[in-house]
Amino acid sequence: MREAPVAPRPGLRERKKARTRAAIREHALRLFREQGYAATTVDQIAEAADVSPSTFFRYFPTKEDVVLQDELDVLAIGAFEEQPIDLSPVAAFRAAARQAFAALDEEDLTKLRETAELTLTVPELRARAMDEYARTIAVIAEATARRSGRDPNDFAVRILAGAIVGVIMAATMPWNKWAEAQPHTDMLDRIDAALAQLEAGLPL
Amino acid sequence: MREAPVAPRPGLRERKKARTRAAIREHALRLFREQGYAATTVDQIAEAADVSPSTFFRYFPTKEDVVLQDELDVLAIGAFEEQPIDLSPVAAFRAAARQAFAALDEEDLTKLRETAELTLTVPELRARAMDEYARTIAVIAEATARRSGRDPNDFAVRILAGAIVGVIMAATMPWNKWAEAQPHTDMLDRIDAALAQLEAGLPL
DNA sequence: AACTAATTGACAGTGACTCTCAGAACGGTA
């Protein structure tokens, strides 16, 4: 699932690395769930995964990175570029988002929900994730520029990308207890509704 | 400028606190400018400001907080609520932003530019600032809800707020060298142009 | 089997941040 499409055989070494990496993340997420993010030390994670603390940092540059790893926006961008050209950028992105979500199986979705919860709850993680959102603006802008044959540095293109990311941010924020007040809608539905609203010109 | 409107006299103690706080921030920003953010230790800042390291953390919970402190969005929200009711939310916010910027003198502007540069350059600071953007969505949503007599938890209101913040994010991002390619426009002009484009329905 | 390159663990060090405690400065009161 990581670099299979090109390499015909993963090689024995790679398999071990992948297994170690998975073990670290699994134990880390479990410990975070059990005792909280801040209360869990890297040493604990390392011990649980049966590796040395140094090894932990060889696999994940920071403690935060154990949780953060998207793949999702990569999927979405890929799908975005394959949308029919007659769709408006927002409509195309909406369709791409649906497509990207559909590519995930139930297990992926569960894991996604779990890490999303952590991400939005823990301040440090949330901050990092927001920074990712910012990077995503650039990525979407570039994809949109390619699609519409414009310059990637075009101001209008960047602003459009910013609006897309902004409404997604707003749609996925479960903070401030407002999500609980909402009827229980899933992340995908909220994102879809948000993009639909942006497409409609943000009516109030 | 901090809690003057209520208290008739600051009191001697308060003045000392304010002076200490200002000294810490001033020396911190100077050191950051001279040697970079990461290369500057809290101990150095404390020594330069002639206080103990413990005192530093009594004034600023983290090293990051020395740089981050908005006041600007507070101004903007205040101005937003006083805009004529016949303006669309985006138009009203656009006017409010202009008004908030106009309230700053040249010195404030210089300091704002300086901290903005730092904020967008240093990853940790940028991440924290992005998190602030997220909080700002909620604030704008509440103000918009009040203005339009809607529920603060209304989905459409939140999404609108997200779009506003999103385009501002995109407009103020000087990363990836794209800003240098732009004609030298100032932050205010870029924000204004972004909001104008959102108001116009994000034409490409 | 021998050789090369990658992976690992032990170790030491830096720096942000927390906590505790004793002393000093402040603001009001007798």
Add this chain to the structure above:
DNA sequence: TACCGTTCTGAGAGTCACTGTCAATTAGTT
């Protein structure tokens, strides 16, 4: 002025994320 409760401050010890080095082990290759 002298006193007292509150607040502010400095010192020191301790935790933990993160970095760098070095030697030992292991995988892949010839």
